[in-house]
């Protein structure tokens with residue numbers, strides 16, 4: 001059994017029994033334990049609470065992996081990975097070809113993300129403890145996925161915070177430089193190690209399908225389009241035309257390639273611009289769309305940035321609402337962890353009031369179901385959206 005013991009302050013065990021995150025402020029004392037090692041977490045009276053991986057460097061110093069008195073060894077990781085994959089395989093013959101197979105805290109594997117892009121897996125270690133266990137994770141994945149090649153793609157910011165060298169590149173042997181994947185029949189080329197997230201915004205998959213179903217015969221606007229996800233789906237769904245707006249040249253180059261790959265280039269207009277400016281310009285020009293998608297980056301990366309973020313959300317939503325034709329649909333999102341669903345809805349309400357537009361809430365949208373939400377871990381519900389219809 002592990003030697004390290006982390007004792008919580010009195011009263012902090014309640015949250016720790018259902019939430020995996022322990023902050024330095026929750027800790028009464030810790031025995032001498034090497035960064036990245038396993039610790040047994042106990043309450044103030046010394047009673048077992050759970051076991052997690054410890055790192056004294058970040059404020060979030062321990063993440064619990066289990067609430068059972070069991071070792072965090074190779075067999076444990078393999079069991080947990082097997083459970084995560086089984087969840088994704090539920091109701092289908094095998095693992096999905098494209099999607100998130102393991103999602104950190106939501107799968108009881110804090111600090112680990114595994115995404116599948118067709119013939120390859122992309123693995124992200126986000127904590128020191130998980131980075132140290134990468135060989136065990138790779139061994140288990142090798143067995144569970146019959147040896148799909150793995151591309152390591154750690155996030156620089158997380159690695160810096162946790163104090164380890166981010167791994168980037170093929171974990172074992174070499175795979176292709178890029179892969180082509182199909183999302184509900186729309187093809188996307190993903191260059192491994194390039195772009196944002198692990199390649200695609202897999203969390204928007206179900207919402208792209210929703211947008212596609214609303215697109216037939218309409219003019220569509222995909223603001224913050226990245227590599228053209230919503231725009232390609234809207235066109236594949238029969239949109240007469242789609243305008244794709246994005247500020248990153250690399251993302252736009254990939255969007256062009258994806259449009260071409262699907263034979264959609266003719267009906268697409270690509271605009272390299274700041275979406276704030278472009279929305280204002282379109283509004284001034286009296287443009288109208290039957291379908292508008294607003295999928296901005298997280299404006300609030302920390303708590304103090306929330307006010308500025310809310311102003312940003314209000315501004316783009318106000319403009320987008322004014323661009324809607326009667327009966328038109330707006331899919332609007334926030335992926336900022338610090339902006340709650342209620343707060344986001346308030347901002348959209350304020351935007352509609354200022355825009356003088358009446359809208360029906362057709363649906364509340366969230367991240368794709370392969371990014372599960374834990375009731376007691378509200379941080380797992382980070383992507384919020386509304387599907388609005390101009391009355």
Ligand code: SAH
Nearest residue numbers: 201224225226229246247248274275295297
């Ligand atoms: N909807 C996309 C994901 C969007 S992610 C999909 O389904 O794949 C947000 C995108 O907004 C990123 O590609 C980022 O480069 C871009 N972006 C960030 N700030 C921007 C701005 N001010 N104007 C235009 N694009 C911006």
